[in-house]
Amino acid sequence: MEGFFGILKREMFYGFEKTFKNLDELEKAIKEYIYYYNNKRIKSTIKNHTPIQYRNMVLNQLA
Template sequence: MSRKETCADNATMENFFGLLKQEMYNGEELISYEVLKKIIEKYIDYYNNDRIKQKLAGMSPVKYQTQASQLATQ
């Protein structure tokens, strides 16, 4: 971790929440907390398992991590 009052620790989460708002929220009103919770859980599952990223060689984070760990054990 960095020293106190440095924003580098928050950069990853701020990026994720920015993407969450950008990709998930379409300006629609949500009815209840339970609905919001289900939508966010669904998005997180999509983000980790289905969403491809160019930085990860066109794979989802879970697939990339699985492949990297398999290569490391060989």
């Protein structure tokens, strides 16, 4: 989790702090980033898949 939060802060927060007018906007941005991270962001460490794709691939191999 620490690694994920470091990536989240680095990719969507640092340098953008002033763009969020209130906590609701920040919360929405965090939720959107989590969706992006799990469903769109390709990671080379998991064979160039998104986390969701990799999870599904592994679960299908176990079935």
